[in-house]
Amino acid sequence: xxxxxxxxxxxxxxxxxxxxxxxxxxxxxxxxxxxxxxxxxxxxxxxxxxxxxxxxxxxxxxxxxxxxxxxxxxxxxxxxxxxxxxxxxxxxxxxxxxxxxxxxxxxxxxxxxxxxxxxxxxxxxxxxxxxxxxxxxxxxxxxxxxxxxxxxxxxxxxxxxxxxxxxxxxxxxxxxxxxxxxxxxxxxxxxxxxxxxxxxxxxxxxxxxxxxxxxxxxxxxxxxxxxxxxxxxxxxxxxxxxxxxxxxxxxxxxxxxxxxxxxxxxxxxxxxxxxxxxxxxxxxxxxxxxxxxxxxxxxxxxxxxxxxxxxxxxxxxxxxxxxxxxxxxxxxxxxxxxxxxxxxxxxxxxxxxxxxxxxxxxxxxxxxxxxxxxxxxxxxxxxxxxxxxxxxxxxxxxxxxxxxxxxxxxxxxxxxxxxxxxxxxxxxxxxxxxxxxxxxxxxxxxxxxxxxxxxxxxxxxxxxxx
Amino acid sequence: xxxxxxxxxxxxxxxxxxxxxxxxxxxxxxxxxxxxxxxxxxxxxxxxxxxxxxxxxxxxxxxxxxxxxxxxxxxxxxxxxxxxxxxxxxxxxxxxxxxxxxxxxxxxxxxxxxxxxxxxxxxxxxxxxxxxxxxxxxxxxxxxxxxxxxxxxxxxxxxxxxxxxxxxxxxxxxxxxxxxxxxxxxxxxxxxxxxxxxxxxxxxxxxxxxxxxxxxxxxxxxxxxxxxxxxxxxxxxxxxxxxxxxxxxxxxxxxxxxxxxxxxxxxxxxxxxxxxxxxxxxxxxxxxxxxxxxxxxxxxxxxxxxxxxxxxxxxxxxxxxxxxxxxxxxxxxxxxxxxxxxxxxxxxxxxxxxxxxxxxxxxxxxxxxxxxxxxxxxxxxxxxxxxxxxxxxxxxxxxxxxxxxxxxxxxxxxxxxxxxxxxxxxxxxxxxxxxxxxxxxxxxxxxxxxxxxxxxxxxxxxxxxx
Numbered sequence: 009x010x011x012x013x014x015x016x017x018x019x020x021x022x023x024x025x026x027x028x029x030x031x032x033x034x035x036x037x038x039x040x041x042x043x044x045x046x047x048x049x050x051x052x053x054x055x056x057x058x059x060x061x062x063x064x065x066x067x068x069x070x071x072x073x074x075x076x077x078x079x080x081x082x083x084x085x086x087x088x089x090x091x092x093x094x095x096x097x098x099x100x101x102x103x104x105x106x107x108x109x110x111x112x113x114x115x116x117x118x119x120x121x122x123x124x125x126x127x128x129x130x131x132x133x134x135x136x137x138x139x140x141x142x143x144x145x146x147x148x149x150x151x152x153x154x155x156x157x158x159x160x161x162x163x164x165x166x167x168x169x170x171x172x173x174x175x176x177x178x179x180x181x182x183x184x185x186x187x188x189x190x191x192x193x194x195x196x197x198x199x200x201x202x203x204x205x206x207x208x209x210x211x212x213x214x215x216x217x218x219x220x221x222x223x224x225x226x227x228x229x230x231x232x233x234x235x236x237x238x239x240x241x242x243x244x245x246x247x248x249x250x251x252x253x254x255x256x257x258x259x260x261x262x263x264x265x266x267x268x269x270x271x272x273x274x275x276x277x278x279x280x281x282x283x284x285x286x287x288x289x290x291x292x293x294x295x296x297x298x299x300x301x302x303x304x305x306x307x308x309x310x311x312x313x314x315x316x317x318x319x320x321x322x323x324x325x326x327x328x329x330x331x332x333x334x335x336x337x338x339x340x341x342x343x344x345x346x347x348x349x350x351x352x353x354x355x356x357x358x359x360x361x362x363x364x365x366x367x368x369x370x371x372x373x374x375x376x377x378x379x380x381x382x383x384x385x386x387x388x389x390x391x392x393x394x395x396x397x398x399x400x401x402x403x404x405x406x407x408x409x410x411x412x413x414x415x416x417x418x419x420x421x422x423x424x425x426x427x428x429x430x431x432x433x434x435x436x437x438x439x440x441x442x443x444x445x446x447x448x449x450x451x452x453x454x455x456x457x458x459x460x461x462x463x464x465x466x467x468x469x470x471x472x473x474x
Numbered sequence: 475x476x477x478x479x480x481x482x483x484x485x486x487x488x489x490x491x492x493x494x495x496x497x498x499x500x501x502x503x504x505x506x507x508x509x510x511x512x513x514x515x516x517x518x519x520x521x522x523x524x525x526x527x528x529x530x531x532x533x534x535x536x537x538x539x540x541x542x543x544x545x546x547x548x549x550x551x552x553x554x555x556x557x558x559x560x561x562x563x564x565x566x567x568x569x570x571x572x573x574x575x576x577x578x579x580x581x582x583x584x585x586x587x588x589x590x591x592x593x594x595x596x597x598x599x600x601x602x603x604x605x606x607x608x609x610x611x612x613x614x615x616x617x618x619x620x621x622x623x624x625x626x627x628x629x630x631x632x633x634x635x636x637x638x639x640x641x642x643x644x645x646x647x648x649x650x651x652x653x654x655x656x657x658x659x660x661x662x663x664x665x666x667x668x669x670x671x672x673x674x675x676x677x678x679x680x681x682x683x684x685x686x687x688x689x690x691x692x693x694x695x696x697x698x699x700x701x702x703x704x705x706x707x708x709x710x711x712x713x714x715x716x717x718x719x720x721x722x723x724x725x726x727x728x729x730x731x732x733x734x735x736x737x738x739x740x741x742x743x744x745x746x747x748x749x750x751x752x753x754x755x756x757x758x759x760x761x762x763x764x765x766x767x768x769x770x771x772x773x774x775x776x777x778x779x780x781x782x783x784x785x786x787x788x789x790x791x792x793x794x795x796x797x798x799x800x801x802x803x804x805x806x807x808x809x810x811x812x813x814x815x816x817x818x819x820x821x822x823x824x825x826x827x828x829x830x831x832x833x834x835x836x837x838x839x840x841x842x843x844x845x846x847x848x849x850x851x852x853x854x855x856x857x858x859x860x861x862x863x864x865x866x867x868x869x870x871x872x873x874x875x876x877x878x879x880x881x882x883x884x885x886x887x888x889x890x891x892x893x894x895x896x897x898x899x900x901x902x903x904x905x906x907x908x909x910x911x912x913x914x915x916x917x918x919x920x921x922x923x924x925x926x927x928x929x930x931x932x933x934x935x936x937x938x939x940x
Contacts, residue, residue: 120717120830121861122724143725167668176668179645194915200826200861202633202642202896204681205904205911206938207920211677215670232725251586258588259609259698262770263729304728308774360666364586395587395666430668438671445671449660454673460926472672 021102024080025060028073028104036063036110043105048098049090050155058085058105065110067185067193067224074222075191077104083469086218088160089131091152093356094435096164096217096471103469106222108159114138115225122230123182123199128159128223144230147174151346159223165215167431172258172393173266173302174231176431177214183227184210189220189462199227212457217433218468220461234266234302238313241341242320242329243293247367249325250295254363254393256325257299260316264309265393267300269345272370272388275400276344279387284350288330288341298345351387354400355413361426363392370397372420377401380412396430418444434472442473487568490546491526494539494570502529502576509571514564515556516621524551524571531576533651533659533690540688541657543570549935552684554626555597557618559822560901562630562683562937569935572688574625581691583608588696589648589665594625594689610696613640617812625689631681633897638724638859639732639768640697642897643680649693650676655686655928665693678923683899684934686927700732700768704779707807708786708795709759713833715791716761720829720859722791723765726782730775731859733766735811738836738854741866742810745853750816751809754796764811817853820866821879827892829858836863838886843867846878862896884910900938908939 029037037060044055064070077084085099086106099105108129115125117139124144126135133153136146148161150168160166162184166177174180183198196210213221244250250270257265276296280287289296303309320326332338361369370388377384383403390397401413418428418441428434428441443451454473458465495503503526510521530536543550551565552572565571574595581591583605590610592601599619602612614627616634626632628650632643640646649664662676679687710716716736723731742762746753755762769775786792798804827835836854843850849869856863867879884894884907894900894907909917920939924931 118828118830120721121828165670165674167670171667175641175645178674179641192915194919195913196916197891198893199828199891200893200896201637202826202857202860202862203893203911204631204633204897204899205893205895206900206908206917207682207686207923208631208644208677208680209916209919211674214674216673220673231729255586260770262775263697304726305778308778309728312771312774360668362584362587362665364584391668394668396668425663425665427664427666427669427671429671430666431670433670434672442672445669447661449658450662450672450675453660453675456926457673460922 020080021059021082024076024082025104027076028060028062031072031076032062032064032069036065037061047090049092049095050152051093056099057101058099059102061105061107063107063110067187070106070187070222070224071191071193073106074187074189077466078190078464081464081466083466085468086159086163086222088129088157088163089152089155091156092160092164092433092435093358094429094433094437096433096435097160098436108157108224111224117142117144118199121199122232124228124230125197125225126158126228127225128157128162130158132156132158132161139230140233143233145233146228147180147231148177158226162214162223162226163216163218164433165431167391167394167396169267169269169391171391172268173263178211180229181210181214181226182229184213184223185225186210186213186221186223189464189467194221197225197227201229212461215433217435217472219458219472220467222467234304236303236306236309237300238310239298239300239338239341240313240317240329240331241288241296241298241344242317243289243327244295244297244325245327246294250297250392251363252323253297253320253325256320257301257316258393261301261312264301264303265299266302267298268391268393269298270390270392271296271298271345274385275351275387275389278351279344279348281350285344285347286340288344289328293327298341345389348400351400351402353404354387354402355404355410357399357401357417358430358432359397359399359417359421359426359428360395360430361397361421361424362395365424365426366392366397369420369424369426373399373417376416376420380416394430414441436471439472439474486546487525487548490542490548491570493542494526494528497538497542498528498530498535502531503527513556515558515561516618517559522565523567524565525568527571527573529573529576533653536572536653536688536690537657537659539572540653540655543932544656544930547930547932549932551934552625552629552688554594554623554629555618555621557622558626558630558899558901559824560895560899560903562899562901562934563626564902574623574690577690580604583610584665587665588698590694590696591663591691592624592694593691594623594628596624598622598624598627605696606699609699611699612694613646613697614643624692628680628689628692629682629684630899631897633857633860633862635733635735635857637857638734639729644677646695647676647680647692648695650679650689651691652676652679652687652689655930655933660687663691663693667695678927681899683901683938685924685938686933688933700770702769702772702775703766704776705764705766705804705807706779706783706795706797707754707762707764708783709755709793710761710763710791711793712760716763716858717829718789719763719786719791722786723767723782724859727767727778730767730769731765732768733764734857734859735764736856736858737762737764737811740851741817741853741855744817745810745814747816751806751813754807754810755794759793764807811855814866817866817868819870820853820868821870821876823865823867823883824896824898825863825865825883825887825892825894826861826896827863827887827890828861831890831892832858832863835886835890835892839865839883842882842886846882860896880907902937905938905940
């Protein structure tokens with residue numbers, strides 16, 4: 009059996025794996041049977057496939073492993089927390105899987121400079137908690153926090169719920185260490201906000217989904233830990249009112265707005281139906297917003313937050329609102345937005361587009377679904393301040409409607425300047441749609457970069473671009 | 475006379491320029507005599523050199539010009555406001571200069587999304603004022619605002635005085651249009667905070683100083699216009715006190731701290747000597763800090779600002795302080811930091827390093843200067859929150875001490891993890907020092923990227939890397 013790039017046969021693959029075992033010790037390499045004990049991903053319970061799963065303990069070990077693979081033309085897939093939704097880390101039976109689960113330390117925290125050096129295999133929530141104990145906020149947060157790794161987050165340019173305040177993780181990565189396809193260690197572990205000495209090479213690897221190199225360590229810019237938090241869920245009668253409140257909260261809260269999550273009625277109603285979450289607000293409004301601000305002066309911040317909301321009521325933008333009186337009440341509000349199991353199974357989408365085009369876009373999707381079949385529906389929510397909508401479509405019907413649903417959701421972006429992937433990446437699942445967002449010139453340059461950095465095509469084959 | 479890449483002779487250069495004239499019209503192309511009416515740069519009054527200065531009116535025109543140059547092997551240097559300090563835009567006599575001075579429009583401002591589409595030739599201050607009139611802040615600000623262009627700022631990844639709050643311009647560029655060496659137009663005019671559809675190609679061109687492509691348009695993320703501002707200049711007895719106040723203001727002002735400029739006594743004393751600026755504070759302190767916060771609630775913000783300062787006094791970090799009572803008084807404080815003509819001529823440096831190493835670094839520089847010659851001195855100031863120091867060294871002696879001064883200032887970075895360029899770039903002047911900051915592996919990859927994107931070597935030849 010030849011590997012996908014045709015460079016070698018099965019026998020060579022076995023020789024490479026045996027060499028890895030000699031290099032790292034037997035306990036560092038798992039065979040296909042042990043691999044099959046793991047699930048393919050958080051979303052796919054099928055047994056994981058792979059020729060071997062290699063667990064280096066250091067950058068040097070990983071470099072040696074990649075040199076072996078590169079020389080033999082052996083394909084390699086690096087895996088993190090396996091919470092991605094585009095099959096961007098799925099291995100085939102003849103791939104060598106790299107797991108950095110043994111490289112999961114927070115190596116250092118510099119209190120004065122406000123930066124941390126973190127190994128790629130560290131799990132987000134573990135990092136968040138360790139840094140919080142030292143008075144720092146790790147500024148990126150997302151639902152998969154209990155599983156996703158720092159390396160995976162950098163490789164996919166993770167976004168999440170606080171992007172409007174702190175940016176994607178790209179904005180927080182000051183330095184990076186990467187192992188290239190041929191085993192070369194590229195160390196760019198800068199710790200400063202400013203370093204304009206030549207090309208900023210780390211940018212190439214952030215968000216390239218493991219196709220150009222393997223991230224081993226990152227220097228992350230931290231934020232001071234907020235000491236006050238205000239949360240509200242409010243209802244609004246129109247998207248114009250939702251937009252007006254976003255503008256009012258952005259400018260009126262002095263830059264402390266940290267989340268602005270919008271739920272269309274078509275999402276809120278099903279997740280608060282009997283058997284789902286208790287509805288915090290009446291179920292007959294057009295829009296629901298979950299907004300949060302984080303500051304440092306509890307009393308003053310709360311007063312300002314309430315003033316902005318009262319002005320929203322007076323201006324007719326806020327139809328009704330609920331402010332949680334305890335952490336338990338706050339968590340109940342967030343569950344409405346984050347725990348969407350009541351509406352599954354459904355197809356999940358992640359698109360971005362200018363805020364001004366969002367209402368029109370959702371109308372287009374709804375109209376196209378209705379035209380397709382009378383029982384079809386879209387459930388829409390998202391981080392609108394980031395231009396990011398998530399959409400569930402139903403019926404799911406065991407996956408048989410995927411192609412029709414894709415065509416409708418991505419097709420409706422036409423002419424609106426949107427993207428087929430806001431934060432989830434391309435992986436395998438969105439590859440066919442990349443040319444809806446990127447021009448022929450852009451895709452041609454992506455291919456040239458891939459050929460430059462991975463001429464043998466061994467890194468995460470078949471992902472992002474062919 | 476052959477051009478530097480040896481691809482053609484003088485006759486071909488003339489043919490290319492004649493073709494540009496036919497394409498764009500005679501008024502769009504200036505010859506060597508007209509070019510010589512311009513100064514080489516803000517810092518160098520010598521007449522500008524160049525075979526022709528071409529002023530396209532559109533991206534398409536620029537694409538056509540670059541195609542002609544590429545096919546003929548004609549070298550090209552793009553120029554903006556010519557305020558750079560590393561000779562990164564200096565043309566030789568046989569180069570074709572591209573100026574985008576006719577492409578200087580703000581094409582659109584999206585009030586809801588908070589983004590502006592701006593042509594590369596627009597001057598920063600013009601852009602700042604136009605956006606302010608619409609209620610927006612262009613978040614990057616620097617001393618060269620009256621001359622520098624948006625294209626030049628993107629090409630050099632400009633920093634400046636508000637980086638600790640808003641980041642370098644890289645963090646604000648959502649979309650970019652670039653013309654590649656062969657005339658291909660690469661349009662990545664994304665307008666969203668999130669767009670993870672494939673490799674983020676625009677990052678390649680930000681900060682690459684015109685060596686990989688020519689920036690023609692940018693989509694910039696704006697900030698809401700602040701409505702309150704607090705400024706203080708305070709004196710401190712030690713770098714530890716300066717660091718402690720930075721930490722206190724960062725965490726105590728809820729993210730509104732927008733500038734934290736530190737002046738060593740060796741800078742403050744000469745600029746406030748008789749004939750210089752009137753000293754706002756006594757001249758015998760060790761350090762002086764100019765700090766500013768920008769918020770939205772004048773009374774509450776001022777009260778919080780003063781509380782943080784009072785705590786600084788009580789903790790012994792603040793030895794003395796002056797709060798301006800008018801805009802004129804505020805401007806007088808900023809002049810001490812920004813108007814350094816009283817201490818010229820001197821060699822100007824721009825390095826970055828972790829804050830924790832700064833005091834040690836300055837001691838090293840001072841010791842090495844003293845060892846070199848008894849009358850040598852360093853004048854140090856900078857954006858310490860960004861890890862960025864600027865250093866003047868004297869005596870200047872008509873440039874004869876450049877090499878000795880360079881060796882001392884860059885040599886002292888050894889082992890501290892610093893960079894030879896925080897925000898000024900590499901250009902020609904820092905090229906010999908690039909390997910102090912970047913590893914052999916990094917420089918090798920930079921060269922491969924240059925060869926990939928500009929195989930004929932026509933773009934800004936001799937800058938950044940050879």
